[in-house]
Amino acid sequence: MKVYISATLRNYFGKNHVIETEADNVRSVLKSITDEYPDAKHILFDKDDKLRNFVRIYVGSDDYTATDMWYKQLDEGNEVLILPAIAGGAPNDSIINEARMKAQTLDDNDIKRFEKHLLLKEISVKGQKRIKAARVVVCGAGSLGSSVIQYLAAAGVGTIKVIDDNDVSLADVSSQVLHSSRDVNRPKVASVKDKVRNINKSIEFEAENVRLNADNIAELIDGYDLVIDCTDNYKARYMINDACALFDIPLVFASIYQYEGRVGIFNHNGGPCLRCLYPEPPEPGLVPTCAEGGTISPLAGIIGSIQANEALKLIIGIGDHLDGKLLTFDSLYLSSRILNVKKDSKCPLCGLSKTILSVEDFDYEDFCGLKQDESEIPVEGLTPQEFAKRMDNNDPMTIIDVREPHERAIMRIPNTIVIPIGQLARRMKELDPEVDTIFICKSGKRSILAINTLREAGYEGKMYNLKGGIDAMKDIVFSHEGAWL
Amino acid sequence: MTSHRQYRITPSALKKMKEHLMGEYPKEGCGVLAGGEDGSIEEVFLIKNSADRERSAGYYEIDPFEMYELEKKAEEKGYVILGFYHSHPDCEAMISSEDNEYMLPQMLYVIASVNNGKCGEIRGYIKDL
Missing domain, CATH: 3.40.250.10 (Rhodanese-like domain)
Incomplete structure (x- = not known):
C-alpha cells in the first residue's frame, strides 16, 4: 500500500513523498512508517503516544484521524495520506480596544494598589489600563452579584453599574456577603455603593434601583462593554440575553441551584447565545423556582468568582474563556465539567432567520406554562x-x-x-x-x-x-x- | 535545540503576501510560503480561509486537501514548501497559544499584524519539537 507524506512533514521521512508498506490498517501503517523513520515518531506522536493536533490521516478522501478508525481493514489499492492540519488564530482580543487602553494612566497610588496584577506578565500595565477603562454592568446584587461586584471593584474596573430593585432582607445576609445585618431593609444598591466606595473611591459607581424591563433595559446597558448576569430568574435571564445579543454586548452568564452552579459566556464574537443553549425553559413543575430551591451559602462565592475572573480575562484579552462553553460545578461532590455550546442556526435571536428583533416583556408565567389557560375551568x-x-x-x-x-x-x-x-x-x-x-x-x-x-x-x-x-x-x-x- | 536558518523573501512575493492579507482585513488571511531549499521564499500561494465565516476574524484554518493539491502544484513548479503566513487583524504579530498548538515543526510561520487594513509589523517563528 502507498502512503503519501505531505511536503510539510517530508523532512522526517528521508524526504520521501511516498512510502510503500505491507500494513493493512492505519494503526500498522503508522507503526511501520515510524519504525522505518524513528525521527518521525516524535513528530507524529506526543509523549503520551497521542497523535499530535496538526496531523490528519486520510484514506482516499475519508478522514481516518480518529483512533477508532485505525483498526479498519484496508485494501492493497488504498492510498493513505498523512496531511497537516494547519490552523491558528490571533491572540485573544480584548473587548477594550487599543485607543481606550492608551487613554488611561496609572498614578502612583494605582501602581501600589495593583502591584499584584502588574507582576503578572499577561496583565501588567496594559492589562491594568484596560481594566480601568472597562465599563461593566452587573444585573443583580444578590449572592452571585456580591462576589462579582467585590472582585471587579477590587481589581480596579473603572466603571461599575449595578441594577437591582430589591431591599436587603435578613435571609439575604446568609449568602449575599456584600450585605451585612445592619443593611437589612436598605436598598441593595445603596448597600453595594458603600462597599464599593470602601474598596476604591475612584471607581465610577452607578446605582440603578430599578427592575429591569423591556422598556428600560436598552437605556441601562447600551454603550457598556460587558454585562454580567447575576439574576435568579428566567425572565430576567432571557431579557438580558436578548438585549445583549441585540446591542452586541458580550454576556457573562451564571446560575446556581442548591449545590450546583453554571457559568458561560454568550454573545461574544459571533458565538452562541443563551437561546442557542436553552431554546425552552424547563418543564413547569419540574424545577422549583430559584426562590424555592435554596442554595448552599459559599456556592455563589465560587461561581461568582469564576464569573468575575471570566469578565477580567475578556477585558484584558488573555487566556481561554468560556465563550461557546458552559462550565458546570457540583459543590457537593466536587466535580466540574466544561460542555460545548454550539451556535444554533435556527436560534430565533442570533440564528440565520431571526424572529426576535427587539427586547420584549414576555410573560414568563405563560412562557413556562405556569399561567392558567383561560379556556380551562378556573381552579x-x-x-x-x-x-x-x-x-x-x-x-x-x-x-x-x-x-x-x-x-x-x-x-x-x-x-x-x-x-x-x-x-x-x-x-x-x-x-x-x-x-x-x-x-x-x-x-x-x-x-x-x-x-x-x-x-x-x-x-x-x-x-x-x-x-x-x-x-x-x-x-x-x-x-x-x-x-x- | 534551536534552529538557525536564514530566510529571504523576494520583493514580489512579499508584496503579494501583504496585499493578500490587507485585502482579507478585517478577517484573518492565510497562505503558503514556497521557494528553494536554501530558504529563499520566491512564491506565496493564497489560500481560502476555511474557518467558518463568523469565526474567521480571529482564526484561520487550511483544508488538508487544499494543502495536498497545493503541494503538488508547488512541486510541479520546482518549489519546496517552506512555511505558512497569516495575519493577526488589529493585533500584534505575536504567536498565539492557538498558533502554537497547531504549529508544524521546522516550518516557518510568518505573522503579519494588520491594523485598520494596513500591514504593520511582520515576524517569523519556527518551532522545534
Whole structure:
C-alpha cells in the first residue's frame, strides 16, 4: 500500500513523498512508517503516544484521524495520506480596544494598589489600563452579584453599574456577603455603593434601583462593554440575553441551584447565545423556582468568582474563556465539567432567520406554562384563613402536599398525603372523590398545576388550591397550637 | 535545540503576501510560503480561509486537501514548501497559544499584524519539537 507524506512533514521521512508498506490498517501503517523513520515518531506522536493536533490521516478522501478508525481493514489499492492540519488564530482580543487602553494612566497610588496584577506578565500595565477603562454592568446584587461586584471593584474596573430593585432582607445576609445585618431593609444598591466606595473611591459607581424591563433595559446597558448576569430568574435571564445579543454586548452568564452552579459566556464574537443553549425553559413543575430551591451559602462565592475572573480575562484579552462553553460545578461532590455550546442556526435571536428583533416583556408565567389557560375551568382556591378554619373544625378533607422532600421540612401540616406532581395521575386512586381535596405547595403555583394534571387524568372529585401556598400560612394562628405538630 | 536558518523573501512575493492579507482585513488571511531549499521564499500561494465565516476574524484554518493539491502544484513548479503566513487583524504579530498548538515543526510561520487594513509589523517563528 502507498502512503503519501505531505511536503510539510517530508523532512522526517528521508524526504520521501511516498512510502510503500505491507500494513493493512492505519494503526500498522503508522507503526511501520515510524519504525522505518524513528525521527518521525516524535513528530507524529506526543509523549503520551497521542497523535499530535496538526496531523490528519486520510484514506482516499475519508478522514481516518480518529483512533477508532485505525483498526479498519484496508485494501492493497488504498492510498493513505498523512496531511497537516494547519490552523491558528490571533491572540485573544480584548473587548477594550487599543485607543481606550492608551487613554488611561496609572498614578502612583494605582501602581501600589495593583502591584499584584502588574507582576503578572499577561496583565501588567496594559492589562491594568484596560481594566480601568472597562465599563461593566452587573444585573443583580444578590449572592452571585456580591462576589462579582467585590472582585471587579477590587481589581480596579473603572466603571461599575449595578441594577437591582430589591431591599436587603435578613435571609439575604446568609449568602449575599456584600450585605451585612445592619443593611437589612436598605436598598441593595445603596448597600453595594458603600462597599464599593470602601474598596476604591475612584471607581465610577452607578446605582440603578430599578427592575429591569423591556422598556428600560436598552437605556441601562447600551454603550457598556460587558454585562454580567447575576439574576435568579428566567425572565430576567432571557431579557438580558436578548438585549445583549441585540446591542452586541458580550454576556457573562451564571446560575446556581442548591449545590450546583453554571457559568458561560454568550454573545461574544459571533458565538452562541443563551437561546442557542436553552431554546425552552424547563418543564413547569419540574424545577422549583430559584426562590424555592435554596442554595448552599459559599456556592455563589465560587461561581461568582469564576464569573468575575471570566469578565477580567475578556477585558484584558488573555487566556481561554468560556465563550461557546458552559462550565458546570457540583459543590457537593466536587466535580466540574466544561460542555460545548454550539451556535444554533435556527436560534430565533442570533440564528440565520431571526424572529426576535427587539427586547420584549414576555410573560414568563405563560412562557413556562405556569399561567392558567383561560379556556380551562378556573381552579377553586381557599384562602389561608378558610383553610385554617376547615382544619380547626376538623372538616373531612384530603390534603395533598406536592412539595419536594427537602421543602417539606418547613411547616408540616398533619395528616397530609405527599405525592410529587409526576406521580399524581398514577396515584389518583388514593384520593376519595366524595371528600374535598386540598392541594398545597410552597407558593400556590405548583398546586394549580397539580389540580390541572388530575383533571386531565379524569379525576372528578372536588379540588381546591391553597392560595399563596405554605408561605401564606405563616401568619395564621390556630385555635389550638397542636395543629402544627 | 534551536534552529538557525536564514530566510529571504523576494520583493514580489512579499508584496503579494501583504496585499493578500490587507485585502482579507478585517478577517484573518492565510497562505503558503514556497521557494528553494536554501530558504529563499520566491512564491506565496493564497489560500481560502476555511474557518467558518463568523469565526474567521480571529482564526484561520487550511483544508488538508487544499494543502495536498497545493503541494503538488508547488512541486510541479520546482518549489519546496517552506512555511505558512497569516495575519493577526488589529493585533500584534505575536504567536498565539492557538498558533502554537497547531504549529508544524521546522516550518516557518510568518505573522503579519494588520491594523485598520494596513500591514504593520511582520515576524517569523519556527518551532522545534
